[in-house]
Amino acid sequence: MRRIVRTFNISDVTPYINWLYFFHTWQMSGVYSEARSSLMEDAMKLLQESESRYKSHAIFCLYKAVSDGDDIIFEDRRIPFLRQQHRGSQSQPNICMSDFIKPAELGSEDYAGLFATTVDMGFVEDNSEDGYMGMLAQSLADRIAEATAELLHERVRKTHWGYAPNENLTPLELHRCAYQGIRPAVGYPSMPDLSINFIINDMIGMDSIGISLTENGMMIPHSSVSGLMLAHRDARYFDIGRIGYDQFADYCRRRGFSEEKMRKFLSANLEV
Numbered sequence: 001m002r003r004i005v006r007t008f009n010i011s012d013v014t015p016y017i018n019w020l021y022f023f024h025t026w027q028m029s030g031v032y033s034e035a036r037s038s039l040m041e042d043a044m045k046l047l048q049e050s051e052s053r054y055k056s057h058a059i060f061c062l063y064k065a066v067s068d069g070d071d072i073i074f075e076d077r078r079i080p081f082l083r084q085q086h087r088g089s090q091s092q093p094n095i096c097m098s099d100f101i102k103p104a105e106l107g108s109e110d111y112a113g114l115f116a117t118t119v120d121m122g123f124v125e126d127n128s129e130d131g132y133m134g135m136l137a138q139s140l141a142d143r144i145a146e147a148t149a150e151l152l153h154e155r156v157r158k159t160h161w162g163y164a165p166n167e168n169l170t171p172l173e174l175h176r177c178a179y180q181g182i183r184p185a186v187g188y189p190s191m192p193d194l195s196i197n198f199i200i201n202d203m204i205g206m207d208s209i210g211i212s213l214t215e216n217g218m219m220i221p222h223s224s225v226s227g228l229m230l231a232h233r234d235a236r237y238f239d240i241g242r243i244g245y246d247q248f249a250d251y252c253r254r255r256g257f258s259e260e261k262m263r264k265f266l267s268a269n270l271e272v
Contacts, residue, residue, distance in 0.1 A: 113229035141223035
């Protein structure tokens with residue numbers, strides 16, 4: 001296992017911010033207006049003022065890995081994943097994250113990474129007294145955490161893992177995911193089970209960059225991202241969608257949770 005911990009200046013990650021999602025948070029997507037221009041000015045001012053006061057943080061661990069059914073085995077730890085269950089479609093394969101890792105029965109090892117990123121909690125807390133500035137700081141902190149993950153992923157591909165050393169993409173190309181590999185995040189459509197954060201935390205030590213977990217698997221600070229990094233050329237993002245009881249029961253067994261406990265994490269994905 002290889003472990004990388006990094007701290008970044010706000011100016012390091014600013015070029016990686018996806019402003020489309022920032023404006024979407026403010027319900028200003030796709031329409032230029034004076035209000036949107038003013039919001040952008042305020043956002044850039046806050047970023048500049050924060051340069052000497054706050055940092056963002058990242059951790060990445062690279063493991064030898066193999067797949068076993070719908071599980072990925074990271075050296076000595078097994079993480080279960082969910083598989084799509086398209087109804088009535090013969091043309092679409094039902095995808096699982098484990099599909100992008102070499103099966104154990106092949107007898108050769110593959111690699112997979114785990115990561116987490118966050119922003120100093122003070123970035124939001126120190127601006128919370130004013131309602132507008134509090135909202136601005138929170139929406140920016142969310143984007144900074146994502147931008148840190150984008151920057152980290154780029155460095156992983158080019159250096160730390162090094163499977164794409166000659167990659168040279170623009171920020172727009174990065175936002176369009178024009179790179180090889182993926183970095184699906186916990187809580188997002190392809191990895192909806194927040195309890196996976198407990199496993200990731202045990203493996204990489206999120207506390208080393210200031211992240212703690214609630215009993216529901218939510219990260220504190222709120223502006224944090226955690227997930228998986230895969231390098232397979234065909235790896236892509238996807239939505240698990242609804243799953244049937246058969247898979248739910250099997251996932252509970254693999255996860256080691258009772259059905260009652262697991263329903264708290266997967267209620268939005270259950271057909272039953």
